[in-house]
Amino acid sequence: MRIIGGEKRGLKLAEVGLGDQAAQLRPTSDRVREAIFNLLMNGPYGNPVQGARVLDLFAGTGALGLEALSRGAARVAFVDDGAAARALLQRNIDLMRAMGVMDVWRRDATRMGPNRGPGFDLVFLDPPYGRELGEAALAxxxxxxxLTPRAMIVWEESAAPVPPEGFEQLDQRKYGDTVITILRAPE
Structure with missing residues (x-):
């Protein structure tokens, strides 16, 4: 795994191989990450990454949030409750050398509780596939x-999720066994 674009382009991230099934760790491939960021930055959405506050739910290795940071996000908050994932994430944060603009929260993404700070403009949602955890996390x-009004959500799943009421589906693409759905939050 590596950072695909931006300021840290080419930076090699910590090795995870094919993932860790016991820890439900399944990193987003470089190819799919590149496709996601091409859609976001070159699609009809303006540039939702530049200057954004990013929330990376089920962060795992943190590759999606770190990619956003490399491409101009202002701040990234990583959420994961797995010990293996947080260890890899911490190694990747150290490699990025960007401690002042990141937060790592050990919590269940399906039980976020009340937000006591500003909302997030861009959310990466990459739950373990097929367990309806994405729906619970978004709720x-x-x-x-x-979420800020009209926040953008990038949801990675094995099958096309049904957008929650009030969310607008902007795009949906399939890459191998991965379906990427881009949503817009209500106002």
Missing amino acids: SCVEGRW
Whole structure:
């Protein structure tokens, strides 16, 4: 794994191989990450990454949030409750040398609780596939006021998720066994 673009382009991230099934760690491939960021930055959305506050749910290795940071995000908050994932994430944060603009929260992404700070403009949602955890995490974010009005959500799943009520589906693409859905939060 490596950072695909931006300021840290080419930076090699910590090795995870094919992932860790016991820890439910399944990193987003470089190819899929590149496709996601091409859609975001070259699609019809302007540039939702530049200057954004990013929330990386089920962060795992942190590759999505770190990629956003390399491409101009202002701040990234990583959420994961797995010990293996947080260890890899910490190694990757050390490699990026960007401690002042990142937060790492050990918590269940499906139970975010109330947000006590500003909302997030861009959310990466990459739950373990096929367990409906993405739906629960998104509902928790809405309930806790984690999203800014019209925040963009990039949801990675094995099958096309049904957007929650009030969310607008902007795009959906399939890459191998991965479906990427881009949503816009309500106002």
